[in-house]
Amino acid sequence: MGLLDKLSGWLGLRKKEVNVLCLGLDNSGKSTIINQLKPANTQAQEIVPTIGFSIEKFKSSSLSFTVFDMSGQSRYRSLWEHYYKESHAIIFVIDSSDKLRMVVTKEELDTFLNHEDIRGKRIPVLFFANKMDLQDAMSSVKVSQMLCLENIKDKPWHICASNAVRGEGLQEGLDWLQGTLSAQHTAHITTTKNNFLNMFVFLFFLYL
Amino acid sequence: MTSMESGGDGGKWLDAHYDPVAGLYTFSSCVDLADLSGDGENRLVVGDLGTGSSGMKLKVYRGTALMSENTLLDLPAGLVAFFMDLHEPRIPTTAVASGPCIYLYKNLRPYFKFTLPSLEVNTLEQDVWQQAREGQIDPLTLKEMLESIRKKADVPLSVRSLRFLSLETDGLDEFVQLHKQQPIRRQTVITCIDTLKKSTADEDGVSCLVVGTESSDVFILDSKAFIILSKMSLPAPPTMMDVTGQFDVEFRITVACRNGNIYILRRESDKPKYCVELPSHPVGLVRVGKNVLVGCTDESLQGFTQKGKKLWKIVLPAPITTMAPMDLPTRGFQGVLVGLANCEVHLYRDKNLLSTIKTPDVVTSICFGRYGREDGTLIMTTKGGGLMVKILKRTVVFDDRDSAPGPPLAQSIRLNVPKKTKLYVDQTLRERESGVAMHRAFQMDLSRVRLAAAKAYVKALESSLTPMSASLSEPLKMNAVVQGLGPSFKLTLHVQNTAACRPVMNLAISFLYDENLYRIRDPYMRIPLLVPGLIYPVGTFVDCTNDKGITDIIKVFVLHEGRSSPLLTAHINMPVSEGLALS
Incomplete structure (x- = not known):
């Protein structure tokens, strides 16, 4: 990343790129959710079971997402x-x-939570309690109880009920994810900006 | 999801579901997993036995919930799901065997009923009932005549006659009135059912039904036309069955019968090809790979080859309640699950115990396979009617080693045995070439040794050269002890009367020895009356007169007054005198 890129990033001219990993068991609706989040003109009509993984890209108001849609089999x-x-x-999902x-x-x-690459990281986790339209579906509260989500203390997480086929609840989740990521990003930028400023002051003194 | 506790199985299984009051009373033969709606999600199909007399149902579960229920007319003996045609969508048919019929369900609706051909009826029995119908004989005479037919006829009586014979006298008339108009039929009953692929080994290939009956027959039924393709006879009624292969190519039916034997049927013959006689009755029969595993009532699990050769036997901690195969083709795993009466389910690969699952109740049926979308699902029902679903963890690894306590691993390490020497090889060759001659020579020498020993023994007996007397009037026993270092020894003779109650009198002891070597103080002694059972020590001193270290034998005779031949003789090997004579 060049200096100009960085500068444009700080100034908010360029959207920040984030890598998102989409996990969940087979037939939980991962690919359907990702498909719904894509722009309407690039959406696929029929979703088939993913083999291995697939990469999808889409943009929101402030972020540019690269989603790794993993197979759940x-x-x-x-x-x-x-x-x-x-x-x-x-x-x-x-x-x-x-x-x-x-x-x-x-x-x-x-x-996943106990993996060494995840354990110490403050990585935001968004849960979709999908297939809410089905008759025997459990509420998102019940799902979070069964998965003991309240035990996740070191990561920001959010659960929202969704119906991926009709796209319900997806925007809410994505908004949360965007907000959390932006907050982390801003915090990061503030510190770097301060460092940058210090460096300028230092150089200035050196010049003197 | 009422239970989430781990079952003491080393964390190999996830507790997906446990409903202790599901009200499922069934056995492993009446449980199957199949994709009944063709949507890729397997359902659990159960033939519920209800109370055993009522409430028999065909139940279908989807996930944790009961999806549908169909009432069954009779107790189910077995249930299989199979493909009977090639129509799209591929939806399997459920076959429920009960009584003499097979009920087929398609899309969970009754579809077809097949009845096994009825058996030959005893003509005498028919005549007797004919007479009863015409009123020629009264029910009591009918009963007597049927009783006599039952005793001597080679064709057994029909169920109707047998029930009639079991009735009390006051119910006879009513029974005859009720039944005399119907013709007599003799029906057999299905005891076990399984499927056999018709011509392809594909997972969704068309299958035939294989049915074992109470009349000791095995039928193979075509599932399209429902005709009997093949009929095979067994020496006894089958109870459990395992089928492998394809009907058109080659197949093998392993049948456990009520006489405690296992028979193996092949494609070519209508009689069993191999027979395994078990030490106790079989309670479970499962094929794993090419081996047949049999659980017996003596709390053992035995492995056999497909030709009936016994491979191994292990003893289990409790009686077996049920058995089922565990086949996980995605991981290449094959094992057997054994339900035990001590509320445990053991998983064995060959004879190695891999996992023990503790259950809250005794398990009566086990089924392993794909349920829902999960491949490694274990479904168990309990004696109290509970339903339990466990899922094998994705990351689980089964050790090859036996987890049961046993001989240490070091025992199976091969020792470094040295190579065979030339001498060994030559010897082996010689033994192989002239084995018969060597054996004969050995046998001849052995006979000679035996003859020589017998001769010496007879001689000793005849001349009373033994320290035991077997004569009836004076049964005596004697042993001698020599004490001392020399030149003076103490010689003690212990004499015992071995008779039951008679004393022995008038005995004397005399010695025979080389007078140049020894001097005995009392060379002739009288023995007092011998009371039976007591040991009498008789002692004297022997002086060695020679100082050259020469030893000799001293012979001791026990004599009876007035008889010239001794009653018994003892030879005493004198020790070397280690001291010098004083005088």
Whole structure:
């Protein structure tokens, strides 16, 4: 990143790029959610089970997202951990109608939270309690209870109920993610700006 | 999701669901997993036995919830889901075997009923009932005649006659009035059911039904036309069955029968090809790979090859309640799950215990497979009607080693055995070439040794050369002890009367020795009356008169007054005298 790029970034002229990892069990609706977040003209008509992973890009008002849409099938779940390091945010999708596999979701979530690349990081995690339209779906409160989300103390997290097929609840979640990321970004920029200023003062004194 | 406690299984399983009051009473033969709606999500199909006399139902579960219920007319003996045609969408048919019929359900609706052909009826029995119908004989005579037919006929009586014979006298008339108009039929009953792929080994290939009956037959039914493709006879009624292969190519049916034997049927013959006689009755039969695992009533699990050769046997901590295979093709894992009466489920790969699952109740049925969208799902129902679902963790690794206590690992390390020497090889060759001659020579020498020993023994007995007397009038026993370093030794003779109650009198002891070497103080002694059982020590002193270290034998005779031959003889090997004579 050149100096000009940095400068434009600080001045808010250029959108900041963030890498987002989309996780969740198979058939939870990850690809459908990502598809809904894309601009209307690039949306796919039919969603098929993801093999391995796929990369999608879209922009919001202030951020430019690169989403790694991981496959949730059990044989591909071992791929997830290779992408933890480079991600700035996580989207975790839960099928709230699948009561039987909630325990598997919890197992995968715990494995994820205890991974060495994630454990110490203040990385925002957005949970989508998806498939709210289904009759036997659990509420987002119930889902967060079953997954023991209240135990996540060191990371900002947010859960919102969603219906990916009709796009309900997705914007709310994305707004939260954007807000959290921007806040972190601003904090980061403020410190760098101060450093920059100090350097100028130092150079000035040196010149004198 | 009422229970989330871990089951003491080393964290290998996730507790997905436990409903202790699901009201499911069933056995492993009546449980199956199938994609009944063709949407990629497997459902649990259960033939519920209800109370055993009422409330029999075909239940279908989706996830944690009961999806549908169909009432069954009779107790289910077995339930299988299979593809009977190639129509799209691929929706499997559920077959429920109960009584002499197979009820087929498609899309959870009754679709077809197949009844096994009825058996031959005893003609005498038919005649007797004919007479009863025409009023020629009264119910009591009918009962007597049926009783006599039952005893000697080679074709067994029909169920109707057997029920009639079991009735009390006052119910006979009513029973005859009720039933005499209907023709007599003899139906067999299905005891077990399984599927056999018709011509392809594909997961969704068309299958035939394989049915074992109470009449000791095994039928293979075509699922399209419902005709009997093949009929095979067994020596006893089958109770459990395992089928592998394809009907058109080659198949193998392993059947556990009520006589405690296991028979293996092959494609070519209608009679069993191999037979395994078990030490106790089988309670579970599962095929893992090419081996057949059998659980027996003697709390053991045994492994056999597909030709019936026994491979191993392990003893279990409790009686077996049920068994099921655990096949996980995505990980190449094959094992067997054994439900035990001590509320445990053990997972074995071959004879190695890999995992123990503790359950809150005794498990009566086990089913492992794809349920919902999860491949490694274990479904169990309990004696109290509970339903339990566990999911195998994605990251779980099963150790190859046995987790049960046993011999240490070092025991299986091979020792560095030295190479065979030339001498060894030559010897082995010689033994191989002239083994018969060597054996004969050995046998001849052995016989000679035995003959020589027998001769010496007879001689000793005849001349009373032994320190034991076996004569009836004076049964005696004697042993001698020599004490001292020399030249003076003390010689003590312990004499015992071994008779039960008779004393022995008039005995004397005399010695025979080389007078140049030894001098005995009392060379002739009288023995007092011998009371039976007591040991009498008789002692004297022996002086060695020679100082050259020569030893000799002293012979001791026990004599009876007035008889010339001794009653018994003892030879005493004198020790070397280590001191010098004083005089």
